[in-house]
Amino acid sequence: MKYAVISCIHGNYEALNAVLLDIDRQRVDQIYCLGDLVGYGPYPNEVVEMIRSLDIPTCQGCWDEDIVMGLNACECSYPSQLAEKRGRRAHEWTNRVLHPEVREYLAQLPMSLRQGNLCFVHGSPNSQHEYLLPRMHGFAALERVLAAQADVLFCGHTHIPYVRYLREGKIRVHHRGETPQEFQASVKMIVNAGSVGEPRHGRPNATYVIYDTDTQEVTLREVPYDYQKTCAAILEQGLPPIFAWRLARGMEFAERADDPHHVCQR
Amino acid sequence: MIAHWAILSGIEGNLRALEAVLRDLQRQRPPITTLYVLGDIIGLKGQNDAVVQRLQMPDLEPLDPQICIGWWEEQCFNLFGVGLSGEVPELIAQQGEAAVGQLWESISRSSVQWLRSLPFGFHELDCLLVHGSPVSASEVLTPATSPAVLCDRLIRADANQLFCGRSGELFDCWVRAEALTSEVKTLDGRETQTFDLPQRRLIGVGSVGRQSGMASYVLYQPGNNQLKQCFVRY
Amino acid sequence: MDTCQVIVVAGRWGAGKTHWIRQQLAAQSWQEALFYACPGYGAMGVDLVRMGYLYPRLQVLPTISLEKCWNTLPKEGQFFLEVGYHLDVHRLQLPVASVKRVAIATPQETEFCHWADEVIEPAVSLPAIAPTLPELWQVELTGQVFDPPSLDELLLELTEGAYGQVQRLKGIFELPDGQAFAVDFCLGLGEIEYTNLNVPPWLEGRPQRWSGLELIGYHLDKAAVRELIADAVLSDTVLAQYQVHYRTQVEAEG
Structure with missing residues (x-):
């Protein structure tokens, strides 16, 4: 089976179309989506309609959750006060334009999806807001895959795609007066699908991944599209112009926790 | 003066148990320099308001009490509408429907307010002291917890010693992890790294009030990492 | 007698005027009084404040106009005067005596070269100059x-x-x-x-x-x-x- 996994579309209809076209050419069997369909971009309703009409299994992202539940992204998940204030403006705008049926759709999205030994989440199995950064401590990353009871964990949220193989970790627990307990994990994988609509890898191109279950091969795809169209629409819709400026440079900053193990204690 | 910590948790409103432990602290040598109370000050074991007041009494000042919240305090905050959620599903699941009314009756608004001012935990020297785990006050850590979870929580704790109280058990265990190879492929390249976690210590501090007639807590000397588990019959 | 040596430093933005003055200050024995002003940037400006922090013994003079500078000209010492890129050097009202004009400029910047007593090439090559001043x-x-x-x-x-x-x-x-x-x-x-x-x-x-x-x-x-x-x-x-x-x-x- 060949899966395409997309994430973090953020109301960027142009980018979504380009990615779907690219997926068509790759002849995949199934598409999965890891959420964040809305927020920042100018076409939240259109993006959701497209995902729905294609019946793409989707889990809920932090933006989808916030739009449904009211803004409750914990403050610590924003990298700066500036990002937070901009995030709020994007939230207010999206909240105003979203159609009721779109909101209902977002509300019923599951937190995770499962297919055999594969698990799909937006941020991490713990929370839609947690970042699984590629440099996170290997044993902490391993714990996330085990928590998902999977061999391959698909996530998004960081907007930079990567694939990470975790091999041969050994943990020993020694309790006073008892025989030590030893644990050895089999090979695990984390696959980050990047971002269709708000890339952060320094180029404006959309990113997503393809996973082949037979060969266990992961392909990171980078798809050019007419981002100027999205930038124009951002300005037209009255969203903060800086979103367009950042989108054109692949330096969207959405939410990003500085500390990969950041613990929300709200 | 040699730093000598007394670390307790789980008073759960049990004033008699607390008094017994405080008396026991008096006779410890070297004298106790800091008293840590890792949450669950209140509960359904007696007099919540009395315990809250006892912990603020001036005779404890020489012990420099450092008090943080626990699972029961979080349930109480939710119940009184000052928590993160307006609901108490965990309270009902673990203590039954009746507990909701009992907890509500057992504590005054002013006590709730005081509890609300307490921190989540303490980072002191190379130790982290919390009620549950670095993730939440509800999480139970024991030596039997999945090794990967223990490893992750100790990484998050960012400390050589993690003291916790949620399980109510006394334990002293070491966790060490090694030789995990991580290979990361991005659009711009490939990187391989090996991860280890040098030996870390996880300490369960027992429970003062949960088990009637028998209180437990620990003493710790940060100077030489010496840990002593203490029992007090009352 | 007026023995204060005035060193007027001009050049385009980024040429290294402040940098050059800092080099001169680094070579000083601080036996005599040293002054610094930066006209054209309002009473206070980043350079003025920054120089004051970096050199606690340097006397920085908040100035609005050049004339005011001359009225308060100290009696002795050395006075470094950094001229904003946007002021026309040929129209600067300078006192007659004890003035040295230093331009941090390339030979192509003839306007500065004609004005200066000493021309110092910028240490770094700057991007081409646009026809209008920023x-x-x-x-x-x-x-x-x-x-x-x-x-x-x-x-x-x-x-x-x-x-x-x-x-x-x-x-x-x-x-x-x-x-x-x-x-x-x-x-x-x-x-x-x-x-x-x-x-x-x-x-x-x-x-x-x-x-x-x-x-x-x-x-x-x-x-x-x-x-x-x-x-x-x-x-x-x-x-x-x-x-x-x-x-x-x-x-x-x-």
């Missing part, structure tokens, strides 16, 4: 304290051109730990440079010492920059929280 825009920020990661984003966006073509950026910014930083950027000369000013930490209320931002550039979107600043500075409540935290830290260390 605009100078100053924002005083005294009392404002920045959220550190927001300040990073702000500087990145400004220097990368999100609010107009910024050629040069200078600033002094206050941070919640009570420190003040100087920031320096010149288009085409690489990274943003940060200097800790090593001032006493200000941990009680809003800092009552000068801070500000200076931009030299084309098509600056001032309204957007003002909004950007407003989004990046701390409110009274948040600042107070930070200060409590840092005061406890200082006490614990002290």
